[in-house]
Amino acid sequence: MGDMREILEQQCGLNKTDPVLAAVSGGPDSVALLHLLRGLGYPLVCATFNHRLRPEAADEVAYVRHAAESLGVPFVTDSADVAAYAGAEGLSIEEAARTLRYRFLFRAAREAGAQAVAAGHTADDQAETVLMHFLRGAGLAGLKGMSARLVLPVFDPEIPLVRPLLAWQRADTEAYCRENGLAPLYDPSNADTTYFRNRLRHELIPALESYNPRIRQALVRTALALQGDEALLAEVIEAAWQKSVLEQGTGFVAFERAALESGSPALRRNLFKRAAFTLRPGLRDVDFAALERAAALQSADLTGGLRLFVEGAKIYLAAYEADLPFSDWPQVGEQFSVISDQFSVSSRAPVEGNQCSLGEGWLLTCEPVLLITEHWLLITDPWSAWLDADLTGDTLTGTSRLRVRAMRAGERFQPLGMSGASVKLQDFFVNVKLPRRARKKWPLVCVNDEIAWVVGLRLAHPFRVTEKTKRALHLQIKRLP
Amino acid sequence: MGDMREILEQQCGLNKTDPVLAAVSGGPDSVALLHLLRGLGYPLVCATFNHRLRPEAADEVAYVRHAAESLGVPFVTDSADVAAYAGAEGLSIEEAARTLRYRFLFRAAREAGAQAVAAGHTADDQAETVLMHFLRGAGLAGLKGMSARLVLPVFDPEIPLVRPLLAWQRADTEAYCRENGLAPLYDPSNADTTYFRNRLRHELIPALESYNPRIRQALVRTALALQGDEALLAEVIEAAWQKSVLEQGTGFVAFERAALESGSPALRRNLFKRAAFTLRPGLRDVDFAALERAAALQSADLTGGLRLFVEGAKIYLAAYEADLPFSDWPQVGEQFSVISDQFSVSSRAPVEGNQCSLGEGWLLTCEPVLLITEHWLLITDPWSAWLDADLTGDTLTGTSRLRVRAMRAGERFQPLGMSGASVKLQDFFVNVKLPRRARKKWPLVCVNDEIAWVVGLRLAHPFRVTEKTKRALHLQIKRLP
Numbered sequence: 001m002g003d004m005r006e007i008l009e010q011q012c013g014l015n016k017t018d019p020v021l022a023a024v025s026g027g028p029d030s031v032a033l034l035h036l037l038r039g040l041g042y043p044l045v046c047a048t049f050n051h052r053l054r055p056e057a058a059d060e061v062a063y064v065r066h067a068a069e070s071l072g073v074p075f076v077t078d079s080a081d082v083a084a085y086a087g088a089e090g091l092s093i094e095e096a097a098r099t100l101r102y103r104f105l106f107r108a109a110r111e112a113g114a115q116a117v118a119a120g121h122t123a124d125d126q127a128e129t130v131l132m133h134f135l136r137g138a139g140l141a142g143l144k145g146m147s148a149r150l151v152l153p154v155f156d157p158e159i160p161l162v163r164p165l166l167a168w169q170r171a172d173t174e175a176y177c178r179e180n181g182l183a184p185l186y187d188p189s190n191a192d193t194t195y196f197r198n199r200l201r202h203e204l205i206p207a208l209e210s211y212n213p214r215i216r217q218a219l220v221r222t223a224l225a226l227q228g229d230e231a232l233l234a235e236v237i238e239a240a241w242q243k244s245v246l247e248q249g250t251g252f253v254a255f256e257r258a259a260l261e262s263g264s265p266a267l268r269r270n271l272f273k274r275a276a277f278t279l280r281p282g283l284r285d286v287d288f289a290a291l292e293r294a295a296a297l298q299s300a301d302l303t304g305g306l307r308l309f310v311e312g313a314k315i316y317l318a319a320y321e322a323d324l325p326f327s328d329w330p331q332v333g334e335q336f337s338v339i340s341d342q343f344s345v346s347s348r349a350p351v352e353g354n355q356c357s358l359g360e361g362w363l364l365t366c367e368p369v370l371l372i373t374e375h376w377l378l379i380t381d382p383w384s385a386w387l388d389a390d391l392t393g394d395t396l397t398g399t400s401r402l403r404v405r406a407m408r409a410g411e412r413f414q415p416l417g418m419s420g421a422s423v424k425l426q427d428f429f430v431n432v433k434l435p436r437r438a439r440k441k442w443p444l445v446c447v448n449d450e451i452a453w454v455v456g457l458r459l460a461h462p463f464r465v466t467e468k469t470k471r472a473l474h475l476q477i478k479r480l481p
Numbered sequence: 482m483g484d485m486r487e488i489l490e491q492q493c494g495l496n497k498t499d500p501v502l503a504a505v506s507g508g509p510d511s512v513a514l515l516h517l518l519r520g521l522g523y524p525l526v527c528a529t530f531n532h533r534l535r536p537e538a539a540d541e542v543a544y545v546r547h548a549a550e551s552l553g554v555p556f557v558t559d560s561a562d563v564a565a566y567a568g569a570e571g572l573s574i575e576e577a578a579r580t581l582r583y584r585f586l587f588r589a590a591r592e593a594g595a596q597a598v599a600a601g602h603t604a605d606d607q608a609e610t611v612l613m614h615f616l617r618g619a620g621l622a623g624l625k626g627m628s629a630r631l632v633l634p635v636f637d638p639e640i641p642l643v644r645p646l647l648a649w650q651r652a653d654t655e656a657y658c659r660e661n662g663l664a665p666l667y668d669p670s671n672a673d674t675t676y677f678r679n680r681l682r683h684e685l686i687p688a689l690e691s692y693n694p695r696i697r698q699a700l701v702r703t704a705l706a707l708q709g710d711e712a713l714l715a716e717v718i719e720a721a722w723q724k725s726v727l728e729q730g731t732g733f734v735a736f737e738r739a740a741l742e743s744g745s746p747a748l749r750r751n752l753f754k755r756a757a758f759t760l761r762p763g764l765r766d767v768d769f770a771a772l773e774r775a776a777a778l779q780s781a782d783l784t785g786g787l788r789l790f791v792e793g794a795k796i797y798l799a800a801y802e803a804d805l806p807f808s809d810w811p812q813v814g815e816q817f818s819v820i821s822d823q824f825s826v827s828s829r830a831p832v833e834g835n836q837c838s839l840g841e842g843w844l845l846t847c848e849p850v851l852l853i854t855e856h857w858l859l860i861t862d863p864w865s866a867w868l869d870a871d872l873t874g875d876t877l878t879g880t881s882r883l884r885v886r887a888m889r890a891g892e893r894f895q896p897l898g899m900s901g902a903s904v905k906l907q908d909f910f911v912n913v914k915l916p917r918r919a920r921k922k923w924p925l926v927c928v929n930d931e932i933a934w935v936v937g938l939r940l941a942h943p944f945r946v947t948e949k950t951k952r953a954l955h956l957q958i959k960r961l962p
Contacts, residue, residue: 003770010773134615135692137699139706143624199692207688211616211680218618224769225620228754231747233710236717266712273709288705289484292491 004164005040011148012162018115019043020162023105024067026060026185029120031067032173033165035180037118038071045112046071049101050079053093053189060185067182076112078104094195106155114159121146121163124170127219128200131208144230145223169216237270244271246314251279251322255315257297265295272308275317280304311435324437330362330455330477331441332406356404358443361480364404364455369472383478385445385453387463389471392447402473403446407439413451414461425454432457445475485645486521492629493643499596500524501643504586505548507541507666510601512548513654514646516661518599519552526593527552530582531560534574534670541666548663557593559585575676587636595640602627602644605651608700609681612689625711626704650697718751725752727795732760732803736796738778746776753789756798761785792916805918811843811936811958812922813887837885839924842961845885845936850953864959866926866934868944870952873928883954884927888920894932895942906935913938926956 008014020042024030037044046068050057061077068075086096105117126145133142151160165173177184193199208215244259253275260268272294276286283304293300294308297315301307308317318324355365368389392402412422429439434457445453452463455477465472489495501523505511518525527549531538542558549556567577586598607626614623632641646654658665674680689696725740734756741749753775757767764785774781775789778796782788789798799805836846849870873883893903910920915938926934933944936958946953 006770134703135689135696135699137693137695137702139703140621140710143703196692204689204692208616208685211677211685212618214618215616218616221618222615222620222624226624228747228750228772229621229710229714232717232745232751233714235745235747236713264713264716266709266716269709270713289487291709 003167004036007148007164007167008037008040008042012116012118012164013149013160014042014116014118014162016042019045019112020116020118021045021047021105021109021112021114022073022118023101023120024048024064025120025187026064026067027120027187027190028173028177028182028184029122029125029165029170031120031182031184032176032180033118033120034067034071034073035182036176037164038073044071044073045076045108045114046073047076047105047108047117049104050077051082051097051101052079053082053097056188060187063185074112076108078108080104092196094197102152102155106152106159109159110156116149116160116162118162118164120165120173122165122168122170122173123220124201124216126166126223127205127216128197130219130223131200131204132197140226140230140233143222144226145219147227166220233270236267237274240267240271241274245275248278249322249324252316252318252324253278254324255317257310257313257315260297260315265292268297269295272302272317276302276304276306279306279317279319329435329438330358330364330443330479331360331438332358332404332443358404358477362477363480364443364445364475364477366402367474367476369474382456383476385459385475386465387452387459387473387475388465388469389473390469391463392452392473401447402452402475403449404443405446406441407444411451413454415454416459416461416464419461425451428454428458443477484648485517488629488645488648489518489521489523493597493599493645494630494641495523495597495599495643497523500526500593501597501599502526502528502586502590502593502595503554503599504582504601505529505545506601506668507545507548508601508668508671509654509658509663509665510603510606510646510651512601512663512665513657513661514599514601515548515552515554516663517657518645519554525552525554526557526589526595527554528557528586528589528598530585531558532563532578532582533560534563534578537669541668544666555593557589559589561585573677575678583633583636583642587633587640590640591637597630597641597643599643599645601646601654603646603649603651603654604701605682605697607647607704608686608697609678611700611704612681612685613678621707621711621714624703625707626700628708647701714751717748718755721748721752722755726756729759730803730805733797733799733805734759735805736798738791738794738796741778741796746773749778750776753783753798757783757785757787760787760798760800810916810919811839811845811924811960812841812919813839813885813924839885839958843958844961845924845926845956845958847883848955848957850955863937864957866940866956867946868933868940868954868956869946869950870954871950872944873933873954882928883933883956884930885924886927887922888925892932894935896935897940897942897945900942906932909935909939924958 014020020037022030022034022037022044024034024046025048034044034046046064048061048064050061057079061079065075065077080100082093082097082100085091085100086093089096091099108114109117130143130145133145136142146163146166148164148166149160149162151158155161168176174184176182189195190198191202193202205215212218240259240263244255244263245253246256247254255271255275260271263271269291272291273286277283287303290300290302290308294302294317297310299307299309302317305320306317307320308315312328314328316324354367355363357363369386407425411425413425413428414420414422415428425444426439429442434442442457443455444451445455447463450460450462452460453475454460495501501518503511503515503518503525505515505527506529515525515527527545529542529545531542538560542560546556546558561581563574563578563581566572566581567574570577572580589595590598611624611626614626617623627644627647629645629647630641630643632639636642649657655665657663670676671679672683674683686696693699721740721744725736725744726734727737728735736752736756741752744752750772753772754767758764768784771781771783771789775783775798778791780788780790783798786801787798788801789796793809795809797805835848836844838844850867888906892906894906894909895901895903896909906925907920910923915923923938924936925932926936928944931941931943933941934956935941
């Protein structure tokens with residue numbers, strides 16, 4: 001019992017101020033737990049759930065009620081038709097029973113202001129859990145088995161499930177009951193080997209004892225060792241995740257490339273795995289070879305229709321169908337096709353004076369400049385351009401007509417410096433390494449449908465400012481904070 | 482075969498310049514490996530080991546020799562009496578066979594200037610390995626199974642063991658042999674279920690298939706997932722180890738307390754576990770509760786006669802019997818019992834002028850001071866003390882007689898500030914939190930066997946400098962770099 005105090009305080013983190021909701025089935029494990037917590041002075045609520053799976057169920061509830069009352073412990077109960085729920089949700093009876101029972105327990109715990117839900121899982125349950133996960137091909141998260149204290153966010157965001165008896169054998173709880181004059185119930189369904197867990201308990205574990213007579217202890221030891229490893233890994237991955245994830249959206253996770261590069265391949269493998277499981281919660285596994293390529297920061301197709309690719313300073317892990325954010329780039333929407341001009345504005349899109357919005361905070365402005373200085377032309381900001389104003393519109397009225405639109409199939413333009421020759425816009429985009437998905441809606445400023453400025457990338461040669469230029473247009477694109 | 486190129490280059494890290502030593506038994510796995518590596522253009526040496534366990538062994542060597550020669554591959558072989566070695570070393574036949582075979586393979590690889598030893602382990606071997614470790618209650622290191630590339634320092638510090646066939650089923654290697662007209666040998670001992678591994682292969686795995694028909698694939702998946710986790714953990718722990726271990730000696734590891742405190746409990750748990758396994762290589766397990774206390778930086782007795790304790794700025798994990806270094810503290814040895822004095826020196830230990838060495842670089846010096854200034858007395862360096870010189874020896878000759886010795890049982894002294902009262906030295910040590918093990922040989926500067934200065938800790942009240950002091954002695958202890 002000396003150890004038990006330590007387990008309850010240190011591992012389960014329980015105090016003696018707030019009530020603990022003990023989940024009691026009436027079997028030796030939970031009956032021993034209830035009695036033991038009571039004896040150590042923990043304020044308690046005793047809860048039992050009627051799964052309505054067996055005719056004895058109502059009698060068992062009555063037994064637990066009596067056990068609670070005889071200890072002076074408040075009692076709560078509820079019931080549900082587990083078999084019906086399992087059928088409706090396509091779950092196994094075991095899964096359905098667990099879900100409905102836990103829902104009840106955590107709801108009752110919250111209503112009672114309980115600090116925790118306490119369950120009577122023993123070292124035997126732990127061995128069975130580890131074995132079950134092992135047979136399914138689990139990773140660390142499954143093989144580490146059950147923890148002494150754990151929050152299950154699906155049931156309650158704060159109240160933990162605690163398991164004080166994980167170091168006890170099932171035989172220890174039975175002995176405890178005998179020594180304390182308790183007469184627990186023995187659930188006959190525990191012998192039913194149509195349940196997977198019962199098959200493990202009654203058939204497989206005894207068979208494994210012919211390979212290792214201390215197999216139960218071995219599995220418990222494995223669980224404990226892996227819990228320590230998993231806690232450290234979780235910590236390291238969480239810290240790296242916080243440091244390297246820039247954005248998470250529907251169907252994608254965007255990492256900061258530099259942050260990933262500063263870590264090791266093993267860390268990246270784990271980050272991408274976490275991202276994959278975040279995007280595809282039902283995913284069983286991530287293809288190893290693909291993960292290796294991803295860890296080497298090469299593009300890779302991962303299991304589950306996910307793709308990893310590098311894009312400038314970002315690395316995306318994204319579902320094929322995901323709409324990735326374009327917030328880093330100016331883009332023209334279907335609705336734009338804007339006309340902006342120097343002195344008057346005619347537009348089918350949000351335009352205010354000599355400027356128009358491209359969405360996502362991007363703003364294109366257009367200003368007349370009557371005095372050209374060399375200084376301006378030396379400005380290397382790619383988001384600025386100077387055009388010869390007299391080439392941009394009606395010279396008689398002095399009105400420029402600029403239209404902002406997206407590219408057309410096969411379209412060509414004449415980049416600044418290439419007099420006479422023109423290139424395919426598509427090839428130009430490839431050459432300047434514009435990410436593929438940004439090309440389709442990249443804003444092009446046009447004069448009479450001819451490209452004058454590939455925004456942020458290159459001016460068209462014919463529209464450049466020359467010695468003969470009298471008036472210029474200063475185009476600028478910027479992003480509002 | 483496309484994948485195989487990638488496996489050989491990326492996962493196994495092989496080049497086509499240096500030879501690869503293929504370990505060939507003559508069975509389908511290794512015969513397929515030899516043929517496949519040859520076909521892909523890797524320069525090879527074929528090696529086979531005669532374990533002398535079966536009458537067919539010599540014929541099998543001849544078969545492998547022939548297979549190598551028919552491919553134009555150089556051949557090396559050796560043999561040993563495995564059964565005799567197993568008996569002499571108390572090993573199982575399997576362990577003895579593995580040890581002698583690997584010794585031969587890595588020796589031959591080094592002689593051949595090989596870049597790696599390649600073995601034909603398949604996904605089936607991987608599943609068996611994971612299962613074997615699982616049954617023994619292994620942690621991550623065992624459950625992760627075999628790696629595609631691994632250095633085994635016991636056999637060679639540099640040459641890795643590579644396993645290109647870990648993604649192939651055993652049936653794949655048999656099919657490969659058939660397709661390529663190879664007629665491998667079938668080792669009859671593979672059916673011998675007195676060998677543990679063969680029992681797993683022929684009995685347990687088929688039995689587990691009734692729980693999960695794809696159990697082999699599940700185990701291989703587990704191995705791959707855990708390999709990724711283990712690589713990251715190893716990295717994190719190695720980095721923390723480098724950062725926090727101050728000293729490693731026979732039977733102890735000394736950590737920097739501040740470095741451990743800046744990490745998490747999970748990290749500390751892993752560092753202490755690593756330290757425990759370093760100190761006790763044969764250790765199976767570390768007691769969980771003790772590890773928890775250790776992780777909370779409380780003193781703890783760990784499994785294997787190891788103790789964790791905090792000592793000032795250090796945290797030791799040490800064997801009970803370990804001689805911990807005293808280099809941080811001054812200590813007097815048996816051989817010391819030194820007399821040092823102001824103007825003349827008589828000693829049975831290394832003394833030079835008015836100073837004596839206490840070993841480990843610690844030096845005690847003694848200087849006469851004829852002019853006392855308040856400034857000196859305000860110096861708070863604990864390693865300095867001023868005594869009234871006229872109380873320290875023969876006032877007629879002006880000679881001080883100081884003796885440095887260790888404490889005696891039950892000894893008392895009168896700490897500075899406590900006029901009239903004396904305390905037990907033992908209690909004083911406890912009060913000032915001097916580590917227990919430093920007390921026994923803590924240097925005491927004495928006058929006529931009476932304690933004048935508990936070095937570094939407190940002056941004795943009677944020997945203090947007062948207004949009446951005419952001459953002082955300045956005692957100082959320091960450590961030479």
